[in-house]
Amino acid sequence: xxxxxxxxxxxxxxxxxxxxxxxxxxxxxxxxxxxxxxxxxxxxxxxxxxxxxxxxxxxxxxxxxxxxxxxxxxxxxxxxxxxxxxxxxxxxxxxxxxxxxxxxxxxxxxxxxxxxxxxxxxxxxxxxxxxxxxxxxxxxxxxxxxxxxxxxxxxxxxxxxxxxxxxxxxxxxxxxxxxxxxxxxxxxxxxxxxxxxxxxxxxxxxxxxxxxxxxxxxxxxxxxxxxxxxxxxxxxxxx
Amino acid sequence: xxxxxxxxxxxxxxxxxxxxxxxxxxxxxxxxxxxxxxxxxxxxxxxxxxxxxxxxxxxxxxxxxxxxxxxxxxxxxxxxxxxxxxxxxxxxxxxxxxxxxxx
Numbered sequence: 001x002x003x004x005x006x007x008x009x010x011x012x013x014x015x016x017x018x019x020x021x022x023x024x025x026x027x028x029x030x031x032x033x034x035x036x037x038x039x040x041x042x043x044x045x046x047x048x049x050x051x052x053x054x055x056x057x058x059x060x061x062x063x064x065x066x067x068x069x070x071x072x073x074x075x076x077x078x079x080x081x082x083x084x085x086x087x088x089x090x091x092x093x094x095x096x097x098x099x100x101x102x103x104x105x106x107x108x109x110x111x112x113x114x115x116x117x118x119x120x121x122x123x124x125x126x127x128x129x130x131x132x133x134x135x136x137x138x139x140x141x142x143x144x145x146x147x148x149x150x151x152x153x154x155x156x157x158x159x160x161x162x163x164x165x166x167x168x169x170x171x172x173x174x175x176x177x178x179x180x181x182x183x184x185x186x187x188x189x190x191x192x193x194x195x196x197x198x199x200x201x202x203x204x205x206x207x208x209x210x211x212x213x214x215x216x217x218x219x220x221x222x223x224x225x226x227x228x229x230x231x232x233x234x235x236x237x238x239x
Numbered sequence: 240x241x242x243x244x245x246x247x248x249x250x251x252x253x254x255x256x257x258x259x260x261x262x263x264x265x266x267x268x269x270x271x272x273x274x275x276x277x278x279x280x281x282x283x284x285x286x287x288x289x290x291x292x293x294x295x296x297x298x299x300x301x302x303x304x305x306x307x308x309x310x311x312x313x314x315x316x317x318x319x320x321x322x323x324x325x326x327x328x329x330x331x332x333x334x335x336x337x338x339x340x341x342x
Contacts, residue, residue, distance in 0.1 A: 027331040032340055037331060044327065060254050062295035062324030097324060099296050100251040122322060127296055 002201060002216040007036070009208035012047070019054035023047040025192075025210055039190045039212040040237040041163055044120030047208060049113050050075075055106030061097035065121040065161040067150065068093040068105070069231070071194065073114030079103035083132045087116075091136050092149050094159040098128035117192075117231070122239045123162040133159050142169045144176045146221070146232065151183075166234040172196075172223035180232055181218040188214030188237045191221070196228025240267060243337060244287045247272030248279065248305060249294025254324050258294055261326050265341045268333070279305055283312040290336060292319045 013024035013031025024031045025045035026038055037043075043064070050056075055076070068075065068087060075087045079095070080102040087093045095101060107114040135158065141147040149158040150167035158167070166183045174196075180189065191200055192210045199222045200211060213219060214237050221230060245262050247270055249255045255272045262270035270292075273282060291309050293302055302320075309316050317336045322328055334340055 028327055029330065032331055032334055034335070037335070043322070060251075060257060060324045062251060062254055062322075064323045100254050100324060102253075120323065120327070127298070 002219070003214050004201060004203070005039070005212045006203060007210040007212075009206065009210075012208075019051045021049040023208070038122075038239075039235065040188050040214070041122045041124075041165060041235040041239050042119070042190050042233055043122055044118065045190070045192065045210065046118040047115075048118055049115045050107045052107055052112050053110040056104060058102050058104045060100055060102050061095070062100045063123060063126050064097045065123050065163055065165075066095045066097060067119040067121070067159070067161070067167070068116055069119070070114060070116040073112055073116075074108035075114050075116055076106045076108040077103060079132060081130060081132055085134055087134055088136075090139060091134055092159055093134040094132070094150070094161055096123065096128055096131045096162055098123075098126075098130045101130040101132075119233070121161060121163050121165055121235060124164060124236075125162050128162055135159055137169065139171070142171045144170075144172050144178070146170045146178050146180060164236050168232040168234075170221065170230050170232070172198075172221075172228045172230070174223055174226045174228070177220055177222035179218055179220050182216065183234055184236070185217075186237060187234050188212060189216075189219070190233045190235065192231045192233070194229035194231055196223060196225035198222060198228055198230055199224050243268050243289040245270040245290040245292055246279075246282060246286075246288055246309070247292045247294055248274075248276070248297065250274055250296025251294065251324075255294050257325065258292065258321065258329070261329055262292070262333075265333075267339070267341055276301065276305065280308055280312070283309055288313040288316050290317050290319055290333070292321055294321055295324065
């Protein structure tokens with residue numbers, strides 16, 4: 001029987017640093033809730049807004065698969081591997097931090113905010129060689145269907161990470177639906193509503209609500225509002 | 240107030256240094272660290288130790304060996320496997336192992 005856990009948008013931890021507004025689905029930095037540490041290998045789901053001209057100065061990461069998805073605006077990235085890039089709405093960026101990497105992330109614009117998701121997934125292998133990648137997604141591929149944007153396989157669609165994880169993005173018109181089939185038995189899926197409203201497994205979800213589902217083979221995702229967008233993150237439940 | 244002593248061990252010097260700095264920001268904690276594994280026994284003999292915090296770059300065998308060495312000198316030491324390399328997850332990891340909420 002399918003198990004689920006619902007995280008309503010307003011139950012998330014909040015951080016307001018003036019230049020940065022962040023909503024944390026799971027415990028992060030000063031937000032600590034012992035009942036909300038992770039969903040399987042999904043450890044961080046931060047919904048960030050950075051004011052114009054501001055950002056995160058150079059800081060390190062290690063042993064984590066870090067995925068950034070801009071939702072509005074553009075994010076400027078520099079790292080210790082020599083990568084300098086602007087990640088725009090419609091792109092997805094991935095970093096395998098492995099043995100250690102330094103990077104900075106700034107709002108590319110001086111006068112408008114950038115909104116983006118920062119997602120951390122525990123790696124299935126520690127101390128890998130750090131790597132960076134980013135791709136531009138084709139909007140038409142997610143219209144009324146689920147578009148794979150991340151997998152464990154370098155030759156597969158989307159970016160790849162060191163974990164048996166698959167991410168899909170869908171942009172639906174009201175009343176449209178799609179079926180999601182679990183890629184690896186035993187994995188769970190964390191669904192996060194980016195815009196609009198959805199019904200999953202009989203549960204109504206509003207903007208920025210999240211639901212974790214496990215012990216299932218698949219499920220239907222149905223948009224119950226216009227311009228509804230959803231991110232599905234399939235991850236191992238045991239780390 | 241009880242002060243918990245933390246030893247940070249890893250292979251990336253910059254990250255170990257940062258973790259020491261971050262841990263020492265908490266008044267309940269006092270941290271030192273090393274990237275030189277051969278220094279661990281002498282550090283343990285000189286200092287009390289409550290938490291062994293593993294940073295990146297160590298193999299599973301190295302982590303196991305270090306855990307055994309430290310536990311021989313400080314049998315009640317708690318082990319934290321740190322992920323992420325910075326402040327994001329550190330407080331939660333320490334809260335979980337200490338069973339308290341750090342300031």
